[in-house]
Amino acid sequence: MKNPFSLSRRLALCASYVAQDSRLADIGTDHAYLPIALCLDNKILSAVACDIAQGPLGRAKENILRYELADKIETRLSDGLQNVKKDEIDTVVIAGMGGELIAKILSECPYIKDKSLSLILQPMTRCEKLILWLYENGFAIQHQSAVTEDGKHYTVMLVRYTGEVKTPSPLSLYLGKLSKEHDEEKTFLEHTLNRLKKQAIGDDLARIAARQLEEYLYEN
Numbered sequence: 365m366k367n368p369f370s371l372s373r374r375l376a377l378c379a380s381y382v383a384q385d386s387r388l389a390d391i392g393t394d395h396a397y398l399p400i401a402l403c404l405d406n407k408i409l410s411a412v413a414c415d416i417a418q419g420p421l422g423r424a425k426e427n428i429l430r431y432e433l434a435d436k437i438e439t440r441l442s443d444g445l446q447n448v449k450k451d452e453i454d455t456v457v458i459a460g461m462g463g464e465l466i467a468k469i470l471s472e473c474p475y476i477k478d479k480s481l482s483l484i485l486q487p488m489t490r491c492e493k494l495i496l497w498l499y500e501n502g503f504a505i506q507h508q509s510a511v512t513e514d515g516k517h518y519t520v521m522l523v524r525y526t527g528e529v530k531t532p533s534p535l536s537l538y539l540g541k542l543s544k545e546h547d548e549e550k551t552f553l554e555h556t557l558n559r560l561k562k563q564a565i566g567d568d569l570a571r572i573a574a575r576q577l578e579e580y581l582y583e584n
């Protein structure tokens with residue numbers, strides 16, 4: 365069936381990081397829009413659409429059946445990756461959750477430090493906490509971008525385990541791989557800077573990060 369719906373720009377950015385012929389685990393799938401769109405576009409071979417709650421999984425199943433994709437997308441009750449086996453997948457998407465929850469889900473998966481696994485992560489909040497966890501645990505951000513949709517700012521990163529542990533500067537926790545040379549990434553960083561400035565009162569790390577980010581954004 366041809367792809368009849370278009371993803372939100374946020375989910376489309378996640379989809380753009382999925383390699384052709386991937387075998388996907390979509391953790392916190394809810395409606396399963398992402399694996400459905402990827403299947404309809406013939407981009408993935410299979411998907412395990414996981415959620416911690418039955419309600420969202422029921423919604424996912426209805427949508428999967430509507431698009432006649434039950435042979436390619438399996439729904440599964442799973443807290444994080446707990447019920448997903450390594451040999452079923454090569455790509456993990458975790459989108460639409462807080463950065464700390466995403467870090468927790470990754471930390472609880474015994475095979476996450478596999479260099480062949482692509483992780484596509486879209487934290488809704490506390491992105492810096494996720495980046496800190498990634499760097500301290502030997503993961504590298506290979507690509508990162510940002511989109512603005514309905515006045516909200518989102519970032520998505522493609523991450524892989526390298527084994528190289530980094531001690532990030534305050535700036536790099538907020539910058540990740542974003543660049544002021546791209547309009548939507550700059551908008552995301554400016555939004556982050558506004559947030560940091562509010563947080564800076566009584567928070568030394570936020571104050572230092574705000575100063576470093578302001579320098580990066582506005583001084584050549």
Ligand SMILES: C[S@@+](CC[C@H](N)C(=O)[O-])C[C@H]1O[C@@H](n2cnc3c(N)ncnc32)[C@H](O)[C@@H]1O
Pocket residue numbers: 375391392393394395414415416417420442443444445458459460461469
């Ligand atoms: C806001 S929705 C995001 C849906 C979709 N991924 C997106 O980005 O549009 C978050 C979903 O994550 C699920 N969730 C929360 N914690 C989870 C966990 N530990 N493991 C799996 N799913 C979880 C929730 O039940 C909910 O359906």
